[in-house]
Amino acid sequence: MLYLICILLLCCLEATLTTEYATHGFRGHIPHYIKPLEYRIELTISLAKWKYRGATKVIFNVTEPCDQIPIHSYGINITRVDLIRVTKYFDRGGRVPISEVVEDKSRDMVLRIYPKEQLQPSLYYLMVEFNRTIRSDVTWGLYQTQWRDPGGWDNKMAVTHFSPDKAREAYPCFDEPRLKARFRFVIVHESAYNALSNSELEHREVVSPGWVRSTFALTKPLSTYLTIVAVTNYRYISDYSKRGVVTRVYGIPATLHHSQTALQIITNSLDYLEEYLGVNYPTTKLYLLPVPDMMVGAMENNGLVTSTVSVANFNRAKYGVIAELDSILVLTHEIAHKWFGNLVTNDWWDSIHVKEGMASWLMYPVAQNVASNNLNMKDDVAIFNTMVKALEVDSKVSSRPIISMAKYRDEIMPLFDYITYFKGGLVGRMVYYTLGPEVYRAALSNYIQKYKFSTATTMDLIDMYDTTSKKLGKFDFDVKAFIKTYVLQKNYPLVTVMLLNKTHAWVGQERYINDLGYGKFKHYDDSPYNYTWHIPFTYVTDSCRNDEVQMLTEKETIVKLKKPSRWIKANNHYRMFYRVNYNMTNWDYIYHQLTKNHTYFSTAERVQIINDLFGLEATRHVDTGLVLHFLNYLTHEEEPWPWSVVWDHLKSKTSFSSPATRHALKLFVQSLIEPHLQKTSTWNTSYDKPLKDRLTQTVLLTMGLKVEHPLALQYINSLATQPERGDTDDYFFKRLHRIYGRYKREGVRKEDRDYELELLKDTMRVTEHIKTWESLFSALGSITDPSERARTCEILAGIKDRNSHKKLLQASLTLPKDEKKQVLSSVAAIYPRVAWKFFKDNYDAYFKVFGNDQFKMAILIEVVVQHLSTTKEYDDVQNFFKMHDAGTGAEAVKQGLETIATNIKWKDLFHHNYKKYAFAFARGKSY
Numbered sequence: 003m004l005y006l007i008c009i010l011l012l013c014c015l016e017a018t019l020t021t022e023y024a025t026h027g028f029r030g031h032i033p034h035y036i037k038p039l040e041y042r043i044e045l046t047i048s049l050a051k052w053k054y055r056g057a058t059k060v061i062f063n064v065t066e067p068c069d070q071i072p073i074h075s076y077g078i079n080i081t082r083v084d085l086i087r088v089t090k091y092f093d094r095g096g097r098v099p100i101s102e103v104v105e106d107k108s109r110d111m112v113l114r115i116y117p118k119e120q121l122q123p124s125l126y127y128l129m130v131e132f133n134r135t136i137r138s139d140v141t142w143g144l145y146q147t148q149w150r151d152p153g154g155w156d157n158k159m160a161v162t163h164f165s166p167d168k169a170r171e172a173y174p175c176f177d178e179p180r181l182k183a184r185f186r187f188v189i190v191h192e193s194a195y196n197a198l199s200n201s202e203l204e205h206r207e208v209v210s211p212g213w214v215r216s217t218f219a220l221t222k223p224l225s226t227y228l229t230i231v232a233v234t235n236y237r238y239i240s241d242y243s244k245r246g247v248v249t250r251v252y253g254i255p256a257t258l259h260h261s262q263t264a265l266q267i268i269t270n271s272l273d274y275l276e277e278y279l280g281v282n283y284p285t286t287k288l289y290l291l292p293v294p295d296m297m298v299g300a301m302e303n304n305g306l307v308t309s310t311v312s313v314a315n316f317n318r319a320k321y322g323v324i325a326e327l328d329s330i331l332v333l334t335h336e337i338a339h340k341w342f343g344n345l346v347t348n349d350w351w352d353s354i355h356v357k358e359g360m361a362s363w364l365m366y367p368v369a370q371n372v373a374s375n376n377l378n379m380k381d382d383v384a385i386f387n388t389m390v391k392a393l394e395v396d397s398k399v400s401s402r403p404i405i406s407m408a409k410y411r412d413e414i415m416p417l418f419d420y421i422t423y424f425k426g427g428l429v430g431r432m433v434y435y436t437l438g439p440e441v442y443r444a445a446l447s448n449y450i451q452k453y454k455f456s457t458a459t460t461m462d463l464i465d466m467y468d469t470t471s472k473k474l475g476k477f478d479f480d481v482k483a484f485i486k487t488y489v490l491q492k493n494y495p496l497v498t499v500m501l502l503n504k505t506h507a508w509v510g511q512e513r514y515i516n517d518l519g520y521g522k523f524k525h526y527d528d529s530p531y532n533y534t535w536h537i538p539f540t541y542v543t544d545s546c547r548n549d550e551v552q553m554l555t556e557k558e559t560i561v562k563l564k565k566p567s568r569w570i571k572a573n574n575h576y577r578m579f580y581r582v583n584y585n586m587t588n589w590d591y592i593y594h595q596l597t598k599n600h601t602y603f604s605t606a607e608r609v610q611i612i613n614d615l616f617g618l619e620a621t622r623h624v625d626t627g628l629v630l631h632f633l634n635y636l637t638h639e640e641e642p643w644p645w646s647v648v649w650d651h652l653k654s655k656t657s658f659s660s661p662a663t664r665h666a667l668k669l670f671v672q673s674l675i676e677p678h679l680q681k682t683s684t685w686n687t688s689y690d691k692p693l694k695d696r697l698t699q700t701v702l703l704t705m706g707l708k709v710e711h712p713l714a715l716q717y718i719n720s721l722a723t724q725p726e727r728g729d730t731d732d733y734f735f736k737r738l739h740r741i742y743g744r745y746k747r748e749g750v751r752k753e754d755r756d757y758e759l760e761l762l763k764d765t766m767r768v769t770e771h772i773k774t775w776e777s778l779f780s781a782l783g784s785i786t787d788p789s790e791r792a793r794t795c796e797i798l799a800g801i802k803d804r805n806s807h808k809k810l811l812q813a814s815l816t817l818p819k820d821e822k823k824q825v826l827s828s829v830a831a832i833y834p835r836v837a838w839k840f841f842k843d844n845y846d847a848y849f850k851v852f853g854n855d856q857f858k859m860a861i862l863i864e865v866v867v868q869h870l871s872t873t874k875e876y877d878d879v880q881n882f883f884k885m886h887d888a889g890t891g892a893e894a895v896k897q898g899l900e901t902i903a904t905n906i907k908w909k910d911l912f913h914h915n916y917k918k919y920a921f922a923f924a925r926g927k928s929y
Contacts (some may be wrong), residue, residue: 031179035068037063038183047187050136055134062125064123082131144161167414175226183224198291199288203216207537214448236252241269281345296308322876331369341450351408353458356463360463375692405489418857435575436484437477487534493516494622505562507561509561518621518911544567547574612633620904629660630920633734636675637678657869668710670870677701819855823862834871851906859891863888871906
């Protein structure tokens with residue numbers, strides 16, 4: 003009786019929440035009058051037979067008369083369906099006769115249960131029994147995997163991955179994010195293994211010889227995509243948060259000692275976010291489970307996060323400093339989801355920003371506070387990881403607004419893209435710096451308190467920013483209108499700044515769009531704001547720095563400066579989402595400041611200057627010579643991020659440039675990097691060295707090797723004679739030596755203008771190099787660590803030999819999916835036509851693995867076409883995908899075609915300029 007009363011009270015509460023927080027537009031396929039309250043999911047899982055059977059038992063509320071009950075189910079063999087109206091005493095006298103059960107295989111993917119008579123408003127109990135094979139050909143639903151272990155450890159695993167809408171492929175359920183309910187999982191499994199789920203294990207009991215039943219506690223309200231089941235025999239290490247939450251990291255015994263870093267990050271992140279948000283994590287446990295061949299980097303399942311093996315069991319000696327940083331950020335991203343995504347869930351997938359956009363921003367300040375390093379996570383790292391790519395992607399004609407409608411799963415999957423993660427995170431960062439840390443923190447805390455255990459939309463979050471800022475802030479601008487211009491419009495503003503005199507500046511805005519190749523596309527202008535933005539304007543001049551935000555809402559504005567100035571640079575610390583251009587006089591002043599004292603600008607601002615220049619060149623606002631002229635200051639640059647951004651831009655240009663242009667750029671980069679490589683004798687690769695310094699060394703060395711600078715080769719060869727230490731980056735560097743060292747190179751003379759001779763030399767060196775490559779390639783199959791195998795594939799792809807690439811591509815088809823993608827991406831950067839032809843010839847094999855993958859089909863298409871640059875290749879790609887299903891990569895095809903068209907136009911307009919100016923600057927000539 004008490005149970006029924008509680009259910010009825012919960013029902014009334016949930017009905018109130020649904021009414022109060024109703025939002026606009028499409029909210030899902032399950033009718034609004036159906037609300038699940040509590041599930042009991044019973045599964046019997048056999049790892050010996052790779053099969054399972056089970057039952058979904060769910061209590062739900064019906065608030066209006068209806069003729070059917072739709073429940074999501076896909077690919078599951080249904081064996082029995084019972085529907086009971088819950089009476090006062092919850093007996094079986096309320097059984098509802100069922101007319102028929104229809105499996106709807108349309109885009110809804112639901113099981114439609116038709117009663118013989120119309121259902122009246124009441125509580126109902128539904129039981130659906132089913133069975134299915136545990137699949138090995140996919141990495142979603144309930145699937146099988148195992149970790150290759152040279153020690154012979156039995157590491158079979160059955161595990162689930164449900165985001166965004168794949169719980170229906172493991173058990174029948176109301177599989178939409180707004181339909182949060184409580185879950186109890188009961189797992190029967192072989193006694194040699196342990197079961198894991200979202201909540202604590204209540205008890206484990208023997209049910210028959212060799213079989214046990216694991217019963218888990220009832221969860222707090224969850225969306226189905228956040229539920230998880232795993233059966234494994236992994237071991238674990240554990241810790242406790244300050245408040246007593248149990249934290250664990252699982253793994254096989256041979257590698258578990260590498261998990262201490264992950265455990266520390268998880269525990270510290272939990273403590274930090276509880277204090278920062280003022281809202282406790284609502285569960286008593288937080289575990290991390292590494293999963294081989296996982297379809298994404300990690301998944302925020304409530305109470306039991308899953309990740310790739312390299313994130314959870316991180317071997318810093320093998321993976322290097324860049325991978326170490328990536329692992330930290332993946333973990334802080336997933337912990338941020340405990341509040342943004344789990345505690346408060348997106349009402350529908352058009353509001354995915356409230357989970358992915360927020361976690362993609364908050365992971366940086368969390369990492370800033372919990373990771374022991376000297377990196378500026380909120381500015382430098384966030385900018386390099388996301389700003390450069392976000393501005394590139396969002397400059398396309400084929401871009402989209404952050405809030406974009408999607409009704410069906412083939413429309414939902416493309417929303418998990420750079421716009422959601424990178425632009426969404428950067429808009430969150432911009433709001434943080436515009437409102438200020440205290441107002442922003444209060445807004446997030448209020449938002450979590452109001453919507454916890456429920457769902458919200460992006461507009462709900464924006465409303466909370468607005469409400470909180472009015473209570474706590476003294477802002478003279480419309481907060482809500484400001485944010486809407488960035489989430490409801492695609493693309494972003496190009497802000498042009500010109501000093502009118504020493505005390506006033508003219509500031510204008512226009513839509514930034516890189517439409518070099520857009521002649522092949524329909525150019526549509528459907529902005530609710532006519533492509534005008536509210537610009538949070540900050541600036542630095544030769545006489546002052548003004549971080550106080552002035553909101554500019556008009557196309558043109560006159561800004562009064564705080565102090566008389568000769569020059570100005572806008573967008574302090576690259577905190578706002580727009581590009582900036584100036585007149586040539588102002589650009590000259592900025593250049594002279596960089597060469598005189600580049601640290602006058604923050605590291606983020608130096609990245610901004612470089613990235614804006616490359617972006618402005620692409621749209622013909624500035625000349626190629628000006629861009630390369632500015633890069634000369636890099637001879638004094640000691641930070642890794644400006645170097646990394648420059649290298650990303652230049653290597654993308656070389657992939658479709660002529661041999662002469664590639665040679666000129668190689669000489670130019672050699673001249674820039676030489677002063678830094680002359681200091682290799684003073685390098686300290688110890689892990690005790692600050693992470694930023696180690697990162698700088700890695701970036702400079704890798705660039706030096708890519709352009710074959712003699713000093714880089716000399717350093718990498720010198721490591722072969724040194725004793726190996728486990729507490730330095732030398733092991734990682736020595737692995738680079740296997741591909742870049744072991745033979746003598748004479749280097750390149752700056753005055754050598756005969757690029758054909760240089761190419762001949764390169765070919766001769768590669769011939770010597772084949773034996774080393776073959777040795778490493780033959781060892782590939784014996785590497786059991788997934789991340790080491792992926793990194794080895796990347797190194798193998800670095801050879802400039804077509805036959806070796808073809809051999810590597812063919813071998814990659816038998817490797818796990820991450821290595822398939824890694825090899826294809828790396829080969830495409832060097833021999834794009836080889837990679838594209840191989841991709842076409844083996845498309846069925848790739849599609850089988852990636853076609854329905856949440857992210858990787860889109861990434862695969864992006865990497866394999868982004869370096870193509872002829873009209874024939876454009877037509878080939880277009881015709882190929884007219885004849886072949888792109889799966890979840892449909893949007894990537896459209897964007898890829900735009901990229902190819904842009905590459906074609908870029909070659910016509912710019913690549914001769916790159917050759918001319920790079921040769922000139924490499925020989926010391928000035929702009």
